[in-house]
Amino acid sequence: MKLLRLKLKNFRQFYGESNIRFASGNRNITVIHGENGGGKTALLNAFKWVLYSEVTSGIQLKDQIVTKRAIYEAKSGDSVDAFVELEFEHDEKRYLIKRFVKATVGAEPQSTRTTEPEVTLHVSGSDGEWRSQDRVVDVIGRILPSDLHGYFFFDGERIEQIVKLAPEEQDQIAVASKKLLGVEILDRADKHLVIARKELEKQLKEVGDSHTRLLLEEKEVLDDEIDRIEHDLQECKDNIRTLDKHNAEIEDRLRQVEDVKALQERRDQLIDDLGKRKEALKEHLGSIKSLVSSSAFNIFLGGPIKRFEELCDKLRERGELPAGIKKQFVADLLEKGKCICNENLTAGSEHRHAVEKWLDKAGLVAVEEKVIRIGGSISQLSHELPQFLKQLDNHQRLRQTDLQEASRIETELEDISNQLKSSPKEEVASLERRRRELKETRDDLTMRKGELIAEIKKKNNRQEEIDSELSKQKANEERQRIAKARVDAAIDAKNRISKIRELMESDFRSDLQDRVSRLFQEISPTPYVVRISENYSLHLFDSDDVNALQTDGSTGERQILSLAFIGSIIDLTREYQKKGAALPGPDSSHFPMVMDSPFGALSIYRQAIAEHIPRLADQVIVMVSPSQWKGDVEREMIGRAGQQYALSYYTPKDIDEVITIDVNGKECSLIQKSPNDYEYTEILEVSHG
Amino acid sequence: MPDKNNTKYLKPMLSAKPEVQKIIREVLQLEQEKLYQDRLDYKVKLSILLRGM
Numbered sequence: 001m002k003l004l005r006l007k008l009k010n011f012r013q014f015y016g017e018s019n020i021r022f023a024s025g026n027r028n029i030t031v032i033h034g035e036n037g038g039g040k041t042a043l044l045n046a047f048k049w050v051l052y053s054e055v056t057s058g059i060q061l062k063d064q065i066v067t068k069r070a071i072y073e074a075k076s077g078d079s080v081d082a083f084v085e086l087e088f089e090h091d092e093k094r095y096l097i098k099r100f101v102k103a104t105v106g107a108e109p110q111s112t113r114t115t116e117p118e119v120t121l122h123v124s125g126s127d128g129e130w131r132s133q134d135r136v137v138d139v140i141g142r143i144l145p146s147d148l149h150g151y152f153f154f155d156g157e158r159i160e161q162i163v164k165l166a167p168e169e170q171d172q173i174a175v176a177s178k179k180l181l182g183v184e185i186l187d188r189a190d191k192h193l194v195i196a197r198k199e200l201e202k203q204l205k206e207v208g209d210s211h212t213r214l215l216l217e218e219k220e221v222l223d224d225e226i227d228r229i230e231h232d233l234q235e236c237k238d239n240i241r242t243l244d245k246h247n248a249e250i251e252d253r254l255r256q257v258e259d260v261k262a263l264q265e266r267r268d269q270l271i272d273d274l275g276k277r278k279e280a281l282k283e284h285l286g287s288i289k290s291l292v293s294s295s296a297f298n299i300f301l302g303g304p305i306k307r308f309e310e311l312c313d314k315l316r317e318r319g320e321l322p323a324g325i326k327k328q329f330v331a332d333l334l335e336k337g338k339c340i341c342n343e344n345l346t347a348g349s350e351h352r353h354a355v356e357k358w359l360d361k362a363g364l365v366a367v368e369e370k371v372i373r374i375g376g377s378i379s380q381l382s383h384e385l386p387q388f389l390k391q392l393d394n395h396q397r398l399r400q401t402d403l404q405e406a407s408r409i410e411t412e413l414e415d416i417s418n419q420l421k422s423s424p425k426e427e428v429a430s431l432e433r434r435r436r437e438l439k440e441t442r443d444d445l446t447m448r449k450g451e452l453i454a455e456i457k458k459k460n461n462r463q464e465e466i467d468s469e470l471s472k473q474k475a476n477e478e479r480q481r482i483a484k485a486r487v488d489a490a491i492d493a494k495n496r497i498s499k500i501r502e503l504m505e506s507d508f509r510s511d512l513q514d515r516v517s518r519l520f521q522e523i524s525p526t527p528y529v530v531r532i533s534e535n536y537s538l539h540l541f542d543s544d545d546v547n548a549l550q551t552d553g554s555t556g557e558r559q560i561l562s563l564a565f566i567g568s569i570i571d572l573t574r575e576y577q578k579k580g581a582a583l584p585g586p587d588s589s590h591f592p593m594v595m596d597s598p599f600g601a602l603s604i605y606r607q608a609i610a611e612h613i614p615r616l617a618d619q620v621i622v623m624v625s626p627s628q629w630k631g632d633v634e635r636e637m638i639g640r641a642g643q644q645y646a647l648s649y650y651t652p653k654d655i656d657e658v659i660t661i662d663v664n665g666k667e668c669s670l671i672q673k674s675p676n677d678y679e680y681t682e683i684l685e686v687s688h689g
Numbered sequence: 690m691p692d693k694n695n696t697k698y699l700k701p702m703l704s705a706k707p708e709v710q711k712i713i714r715e716v717l718q719l720e721q722e723k724l725y726q727d728r729l730d731y732k733v734k735l736s737i738l739l740r741g742m
Contacts, residue, residue: 188720189713493712496701503698579696 001144002089003592010070010082012042015680023642024619032623033661034647035670039681040623044596047153050084050099052146066103069678071112074105090143094124148176151566156598160558174536180573186501193494204483219466222459233452243442250435260428267416270409276550277406284399298385330358519564523608556605567616593617599628607632614640626661644687650674663687
């Protein structure tokens with residue numbers, strides 16, 4: 001998605017019509033200068049509203065779309081239009097999306113009625129003709145999925161929230177990132193090929209022999225059972241989610257009761273710590289597993305290594321090692337019948353007998369070569385065992401510490417729960433009792449979830465056995481052969497698509513971790529290392545070591561981490577699209593990034609962030625206040641700024657002085673007294689190219 | 690341009706029999722279209738695709 005032009009009319013505080021053209025190419029930054037309250041957030045909302053009918057939280061949408069000045073200036077019964085229109089390019093097509101409302105002014109401005117927002121979308125292809133497009137949500141969703149838009153149009157000051165999200169929101173990040181990669185398409189293909197396979201199996205059953213029919217009947221029963229269990233599993237997951245929500249509500253209420261607020265906050269901290277310990281435990285277990293699978297064989301090598309050394313020692317004792325002379329050389333002397341000392345080696349002679357004795361010894365040259373070769377590896381292996389045991393001990397010790405700490409935390413949590421349960425305040429006691437009931441139900445459900453997953457696995461295994469049996473079956477006639485080939489192809493295609501998905505996801509996650517870490521380290525002076533968990537949650541560790549401790553980082557560091565994460569997702573998705581061009585997928589070749597005040601809390605990192613921002617996305621629209629812009633940020637970004645605009649804000653309040661900004665020697669007013677007592681903002685182009 | 694054959698995750702597709710490769714590509718193409726255009730009759734298309742083997 002390459003942004004070309006934004007047009008506003010009477011949207012929020014932008015009175016009348018305003019146009020912004022966006023920079024792209026080598027100078028890909030569009031800078032929009034504005035003071036606080038000058039309309040930066042309103043402009044960010046213009047993007048969100050026109051594309052997704054959304055705005056940042058805290059804004060009552062419908063009745064606040066039309067600028068007040070336009071309403072106050074109109075007569076009763078007049079109608080006032082307001083719209084946002086965005087033109088962009090995507091996948092060699094040009095798009096024009098417009099969202100608009102109409103306000104009918106009442107006798108009093110407060111009684112003005114605004115229509116529901118409407119949207120139109122026009123698309124122009126290679127022939128240059130504009131065509132109206134239905135299904136706007138689907139088309140925009142294909143270009144930049146709605147649940148991802150928060151990564152591309154965001155309030156910079158709150159961006160660190162990406163790394164501090166609640167678990168269910170972290171899942172959303174995983175889902176959204178996968179969507180960009182095209183995993184959703186693989187998922188759908190997987191699901192639909194199962195349906196296709198079932199259809200094809202019905203056809204095979206009609207033409208198949210009795211044994212084939214029997215196997216297919218069993219498979220059909222298994223299919224039904226799996227469907228039922230999957231339904232139960234989904235229900236189980238939904239119930240767990242509902243319980244978690246209720247639990248969060250209870251904890252929230254406890255946080256508001258003054259007497260037990262501290263206890264609940266302590267519990268929050270402990271739950272957070274417990275989560276970290278459990279995460280660490282999982283990691284230690286993973287390290288132990290990988291260590292055992294890569295090096296545990298050393299344990300079994302003790303015997304063979306000892307035996308090898310004993311054999312070598314014996315050979316040395318007998319003087320057979322080192323060999324020193326080649327067998328072929330001795331054989332040649334005997335063949336010629338002459339020794340190197342010129343003595344004749346006639347048959348039966350004493351000299352010949354002496355040379356013949358060397359034949360046996362000389363034969364060990366080959367053995368010696370092997371001893372040297374194997375000896376090198378053996379020496380290395382014998383060092384590996386103690387090292388392996390040491391590393392294993394280390395992991396086990398850390399695991400033990402985490403286990404003990406987890407158990408201590410659980411005890412303290414239990415203690416807090418007991419204190420709350422026996423609180424003299426009935427409200428607190430009752431809330432805690434309810435919380436415990438919920439926890440017990442949740443534990444039961446978690447167990448049930450595990451059972452259901454195991455049941456599905458068992459039935460899937462049986463289905464695989466049947467598939468394998470079916471493909472071994474000989475087809476007796478052509479019709480059966482063709483039907484069988486179709487079933488086999490559907491199963492094969494499905495399995496391969498599942499495998500592609502699995503590999504793509506794990507590659508992507510590990511590449512993403514490397515890239516985020518690299519980018520984070522380039523920007524941040526801290527030695528922190530980034531790790532990304534399975535659900536794409538981001539964690540900072542104090543080093544790359546296995547024993548590294550997790551750290552929360554400052555707000556500034558979390559902002560850098562979030563920006564590094566977004567930049568890396570953009571970069572990597574683009575790369576994967578190139579690599580995986582053989583697979584159909586979403587067009588992810590060009591991404592914009594629209595940021596409102598990305599330098600707010602960054603202070604010491606401003607310069608580094610400003611240096612990296614142009615590289616994070618193909619096109620950057622950045623909204624800044626003069627205090628954020630002047631200095632490091634301007635120096636770093638000015639060379640890449642292709643367009644600059646100023647949000648010139650008119651306030652009805654009296655102000656001491658007009659606030660201005662100097663852009664390329666041109667002075668622009670950012671805040672000034674309104675000449676007509678209305679509050680509004682004008683967008684001024686201040687620099688082009 | 691990276692070598693597509695070196696892309697690990699594509700190997701399951703590239704190592705399939707040609708007819709299965711064709712099915713995978715076409716099914717994914719179909720899914721991508723279907724994702725946003727419900728008017729395509731998915732079942733009909735998929736069935737034609739597999740019957741065309």
